[in-house]
Amino acid sequence: MTTNSNLFGNIAQDLQYNGYSIQSLSLDLPSVLALQARLAELDFSAFNQAGIGRKEDHQTDKTIRRDKIYWLDQRNELESVFLNYMDEVKGYMNQRLFMGLFSYECHFAHYQPGAFYKKHLDAFKGQTNRVLSTVLYLNPDWQTGDGGELVIYDGKDHEKELIRVAPSLGTFVTFLSDEFPHEVLPAKSARFSIAGWFRVNNSIGGHIDPPR
Template sequence: MECSLAVQSFSQKKLFTSVIEDLVKQGWSVQQNSLPEKLQQDLVDEINYFDNKQLLLPAAIGRHHEKQFDQSIRSDRTLWLDGRSKTQLTFLNFLEAFRLNLNEQLWLGLDEVECHYAVYDKGSFYKRHLDAFNGYESRVVSVIFYLNKDWQETDGGSLKLYSTKDTQTVSSVLPERGTCVCFISSEIPHEVLPAFRSRMSIAGWFRRQSIIEKSLGL
């Protein structure tokens, strides 16, 4: 048991180090084998359970008083993780370790992490956008974990990352289980191409409270 935990800790540290090196170099990172297989399967089982309970709802764009629903821009369904289960607590503890490493190595002053399950049904997509909202910019680093096995290019649903300076694609990522994508929220435009089969992921953001949010008590 102790050996297994040591191996897992080493694997996590290696992941965090690789991501941080990429963020410094280019502002984005794509890593394979990011989570233990058992945790990935537990997350998939929980998504399916909540989906069967019809708890994943159409996703909004914007935050707080600016929130709106526009399925011409975004058509996935989501459910926020709140620590309601052992599986969620395990995953959130992993993200907390990730946050601490980002702060330790990059001095980002990250206060918290938020994340949600996301299901893209057949034909669903999310048009090109930035994750940091104008005026708030509380989301500093975005992170995505993919949960589908045996994903093929013909299944669609790729994540496209764009250059900060132009429309050039810097990476096109298949949403294959175990893949982790991380990028600077205010700098990397991205989009999800239409999926041709059900596509499952967890999207998260390492945040620091913005001046506007503090003034509004958010």
């Protein structure tokens, strides 16, 4: 059985040499079970149409993305199980790779049939808001014809496809946010995941960025 230490070590090694990692979390891991339980009790009316950009630059554009999202919060007991697990990931990566990860934010993403997210970067070079992206898939019995794959492209040749990842339950993807363009292909079945980002501390003076 893979321990957290072994799993985190595999992720760190992949990030160091490739810039991305694809692992499988144990399906009886408390954080995976907690997310499934939380998803089962959520009212989908609580999900909002996802947009692009932050703050004053935020906008909704269904030609770019059509997923709906729900942000996680420590105040919910089930959500906090996963957030605490990701805090362990942060501590390990900072110790092993000296990444300076400061905070983590994440949301459920719901792709209804036909929904997609076109090719994009999670962060731009030189802008250290998002450093490490994560995706955990929550779809049991996902079939090959169900679509919805994550496509990761080469960091230098943005037209060169590196890998396609099926959104099967327990598949955990991490990659450097400003290195790899990626997209979500149109889903043919309802598709759920947790998308998240580790950020560094950009606080200047009395302005806290990111907010705790």
